[in-house]
Amino acid sequence: MSLVGALPFLKPRLSPSVSPGRQRRHTLPASEFRPLNTQDAISVFEIEKEAFISVSGDCPLHLDEVRHFLTLCPELSMGWFEEGRLVAFIIGSQWDQDRLTLDALTLHKPKGSTVHIHVLAVHRTFRQQGKGPILMWRYLQYLRCLPYVRRAVLMCEDFLVPFYQKSGFKVQGRCSITVASLTFTEMQYPVRGHALMRRNSEAIGFPQNVLLLEEQTQRLESVLLLEEQTQRLESVLLLEEPIQRSESALLLEEQTQRTEPEPADV
Ligand SMILES: CC(C)(COP(=O)(O)OP(=O)(O)OC[C@H]1O[C@@H](n2cnc3c(N)ncnc32)[C@H](O)[C@@H]1OP(=O)(O)O)[C@@H](O)C(=O)NCCC(=O)NCCS
Numbered sequence: 001m002s003l004v005g006a007l008p009f010l011k012p013r014l015s016p017s018v019s020p021g022r023q024r025r026h027t028l029p030a031s032e033f034r035p036l037n038t039q040d041a042i043s044v045f046e047i048e049k050e051a052f053i054s055v056s057g058d059c060p061l062h063l064d065e066v067r068h069f070l071t072l073c074p075e076l077s078m079g080w081f082e083e084g085r086l087v088a089f090i091i092g093s094q095w096d097q098d099r100l101t102l103d104a105l106t107l108h109k110p111k112g113s114t115v116h117i118h119v120l121a122v123h124r125t126f127r128q129q130g131k132g133p134i135l136m137w138r139y140l141q142y143l144r145c146l147p148y149v150r151r152a153v154l155m156c157e158d159f160l161v162p163f164y165q166k167s168g169f170k171v172q173g174r175c176s177i178t179v180a181s182l183t184f185t186e187m188q189y190p191v192r193g194h195a196l197m198r199r200n201s202e203a204i205g206f207p208q209n210v211l212l213l214e215e216q217t218q219r220l221e222s223v224l225l226l227e228e229q230t231q232r233l234e235s236v237l238l239l240e241e242p243i244q245r246s247e248s249a250l251l252l253e254e255q256t257q258r259t260e261p262e263p264a265d266v
Pocket of ligand 1: 120126127128129130131132160
């Protein structure tokens with residue numbers, strides 16, 4: 001990791017030896033949402049340090065855990081970058097039980113249909129601008145594109161319950177996990193109407209839709225097979241035609257010869 005990468009909130013300075021006329025212009029997107037990767041781990045942890053460690057001495061994910069989840073399931077993370085700098089992020093992993101247990105803090109269960117949101121945090125200088133709720137909204141919309149996801153869950157301190165309720169989360173009850181003297185409320189959000197299935201799902205229902213699709217595919221395949229067989233038959237007939245013709249010509253010749261009157265003796 002370069003020094004610039006390790007200090008994500010400092011603007012990279014241009015080398016004075018490069019003349020302005022020869023400087024390459026890199027245009028970083030003003031605003032970009034993308035999944036995080038392990039190279040973003042330090043920037044993530046910088047935000048976490050300020051947001052949590054400086055306040056309570058601990059944070060939801062330590063650096064090795066951030067790397068762990070960004071290696072195992074980067075697709076369940078989302079970063080908001082402004083001009084290339086991370087300003088807010090969410091890190092999630094899959095979970096396979098109804099309620100969160102201690103294991104959920106460190107494990108990713110690839111067969112689970114629940115996304116456990118470990119952490120949402122906004123960089124200090126970008127808070128109180130509505131970025132947290134916007135990122136959460138985009139993340140929840142994105143989850144609708146993942147057909148295996150049925151719901152999202154999180155645990156939060158009680159004072160944040162109204163914040164997550166505004167994003168559509170509902171209280172599930174007290175969380176069994178405690179960290180030192182901290183207790184948490186468990187909340188969940190049902191991920192409904194997956195984007196890829198939305199078109200007919202309301203009227204037909206997804207399983208029927210899949211069956212219909214399969215049925216249609218099978219029908220199409222059998223039509224194609226029939227066409228292929230017909231074509232093959234036609235080409236065989238076309239090939240056989242000259243043979244048949246010559247055979248019949250021979251037969252005709254033979255018959256003609258037989259029926260032709262014998263030349264009269266002179
Ligand atoms: C909590 C956090 C994600 C909110 O993001 P944000 O972009 O700063 O959100 P905003 O301040 O723009 O607030 C958006 C809305 O949430 C509400 N809100 C924000 N922080 C809140 C809090 N601590 N408690 C209750 N409501 C809160 C605001 O009142 C606002 O409501 P409104 O739209 O009705 O006015 C952000 O402050 C943060 O990163 N904090 C540190 C890390 C943290 O605590 N993360 C959550 C636990 S994992």
